[in-house]
Amino acid sequence: xxxxxxxxxxxxxxxxxxxxxxxxxxxxxxxxxxxxxxxxxxxxxxxxxxxxxxxxxxxxxxxxxxxxxxxxxxxxxxxxxxxxxxxxxxxxxxxxxxxxxxxxxxxxxxxxxxxxxxxxxxxxxxxxxxxxxxxxxxxxxxxxxxxxxxxxxxxxxxxxxxxxxxxxxxxxxxxxxxxxxxxxxxxxxxxxxxxxxxxxxxxxxxxxxxxxxxxxxxxxxxxxxxxxxxxxxxxxxxxxxxxxxxxxxxxxxxxxxxxxxxx
Numbered sequence: 001x002x003x004x005x006x007x008x009x010x011x012x013x014x015x016x017x018x019x020x021x022x023x024x025x026x027x028x029x030x031x032x033x034x035x036x037x038x039x040x041x042x043x044x045x046x047x048x049x050x051x052x053x054x055x056x057x058x059x060x061x062x063x064x065x066x067x068x069x070x071x072x073x074x075x076x077x078x079x080x081x082x083x084x085x086x087x088x089x090x091x092x093x094x095x096x097x098x099x100x101x102x103x104x105x106x107x108x109x110x111x112x113x114x115x116x117x118x119x120x121x122x123x124x125x126x127x128x129x130x131x132x133x134x135x136x137x138x139x140x141x142x143x144x145x146x147x148x149x150x151x152x153x154x155x156x157x158x159x160x161x162x163x164x165x166x167x168x169x170x171x172x173x174x175x176x177x178x179x180x181x182x183x184x185x186x187x188x189x190x191x192x193x194x195x196x197x198x199x200x201x202x203x204x205x206x207x208x209x210x211x212x213x214x215x216x217x218x219x220x221x222x223x224x225x226x227x228x229x230x231x232x233x234x235x236x237x238x239x240x241x242x243x244x245x246x247x248x249x250x251x252x253x254x255x256x257x258x259x260x261x262x263x
Contacts, residue, residue: 027094034093034236039262040084042105042242044227045069048114051247061246066118068247072254076104077126079255085129085160086200090223093237104258106130107225107242109164109202111138116150124157133164133202133225136186148193155194162200163187163221172209183219200225206242213238228261 028034046062048069055063082100089105091097106123108115111134123130132154138145155161165171165182174182183201190198199222203212206227213235216224224238232239243261245254 028237029094031234031236035231035233037093037096039241040089040092040099040103040105041258041262042089042107042225042240043258044225044242044244045106045108045115045119046110046244047112048118060248061244063247064245065247066114066122068249069119070122071251072245073122073126073128075251075255077128083123083128083130086131086162086223087160089240090237093223105242107133107202109133109135110168111135111145111151111164113143113146113150116146116154120154120157120159129158129160131160131162131200133162133200134186134190135164135166135168135204136189137167139189151190152193155196160200161190161194161198162202162225163190163198164202165204168204170205170207171203171212172207174212174215179215179219183216187219199223203227208232208239210234 045064048064048066050065051060051063079102081102081104084099084103084105086105088097088099088103092099106128108119108130111132115132119130132151134146134151139151140147151161163183163186166186167182169178169182171182187198197220199220201216201221201224203224203226206229208224208226210232213224213232216238217235222237223240225240225242228241228243229239231241241262243257245257249257
């Protein structure tokens with residue numbers, strides 16, 4: 001009886017220690033361990049609408065026609081991809097936790113309302129979840145940007161809400177009160193909307209510098225997302241790679257990017 005009780009207690013303790021080790025924000029392994037993991041494809045989208053005659057060639061890289069997005073999401077579903085969220089990615093990178101087969105992450109920047117009205121319904125068809133990085137200066141500026149209620153609905157549906165600063169100011173230029181204006185206040189606003197800590201951040205323009213990384217970590221962000229640059233060798237969790245999905249890509253280019261841009 002005593003041996004059984006001791007064994008039970010040890011088993012509970014072991015389970016608890018494992019849970020703590022795998023919890024977001026837990027012990028972080030050396031950068032070499034994180035950099036040694038196979039990268040998970042992480043896709044970045046912005047506007048989801050049809051092109052206009054006034055859209056420049058460069059703008060079209062950031063504007064995803066709805067029909068093209070539908071084709072891409074269907075291809076991912078038909079090909080057996082499973083969307084993952086940042087907590088899963090963090091656990092994988094820091095502890096080696098298993099991911100579902102063919103993992104992929106869908107991220108959306110800048111708070112555009114068409115992400116809610118167009119992309120979100122398409123994602124729901126396949127049971128896909130995503131990460132929405134919110135620029136808070138835009139909140140409520142309908143019809144171009146999402147409302148607080150829409151952000152809350154995305155969160156309640158199982159998507160993740162992350163920070164994308166107040167007004168898209170380049171992090172490399174921060175000085176003085178910029179950290180308070182661009183990071184602290186928006187974080188509090190998003191936490192008030194979702195009722196949960198905001199743990200993830202996306203750099204405006206994908207631009208970052210090493211001085212920013214400890215500042216973000218100090219403010220509670222356990223991982224931050226850039227674009228296609230190499231991850232920082234001293235703090236890869238704060239420089240996780242993504243790629244922008246250009247609006248003009250066909251399905252072959254889209255598939256090739258997923259397979260070859262993440263090593």
